[in-house]
Amino acid sequence: MDQYGSDFITIVDDEGNVVPNAEAEVWYRSYGRSWDDAHWKTKTDTNGVFVAQHRTNERLVVAVRKNGYYFCTDNVSYFDTQRNSVIDGKWQPY
Numbered sequence: 853m854d855q856y857g858s859d860f861i862t863i864v865d866d867e868g869n870v871v872p873n874a875e876a877e878v879w880y881r882s883y884g885r886s887w888d889d890a891h892w893k894t895k896t897d898t899n900g901v902f903v904a905q906h907r908t909n910e911r912l913v914v915a916v917r918k919n920g921y922y923f924c925t926d927n928v929s930y931f932d933t934q935r936n937s938v939i940d941g942k943w944q945p946y
């Protein structure tokens with residue numbers, strides 16, 4: 853049975869202030885299951901938050917941009933034991 857997960861992502865600047873109305877691009881990649889890959893664009897809300905929801909067995913990648921800020925990307929890997937991305941079946945930080 854496949855399960856979907858939800859990632860609540862808050863975008864902040866280098867001083868810790870939330871970044872509202874930023875453009876976020878989201879990719880979910882699944883190892884050996886290309887039919888589960890997903891990609892879409894969204895925006896942060898007034899609290900700098902957006903929700904990414906999909907199923908994956910490998911990786912979540914996020915790219916964020918807004919005028920006046922540096923472009924940035926990050927990813928969470930299901931297989932990445934260096935960053936301890938998944939503990940007890942939950943993506944970290946949880």
